[in-house]
Amino acid sequence: MGRRNGAIALRARYAQSRLLANWEQNPELKPLQNIRDRLFEPKPRNIQLLKLYQ
Secondary structure (H helix, E strand, O other): OHHHHHHHHHHHHHHHHHHHOOHHHOHHHHHHHHHHHHHOOOOHHHHHHHHHHO
């Protein structure tokens, strides 16, 4: 089971370093950037949503 856990940890580190940490620079993930931008617009509905997710 040790090898399996090591492989899982390796994949998690890869995902963190290549995908999650740099998602804002990835043009393929532009829809996520749009969602982020819309959520952070200072509108009452957005503030309610952010409080809900907090």
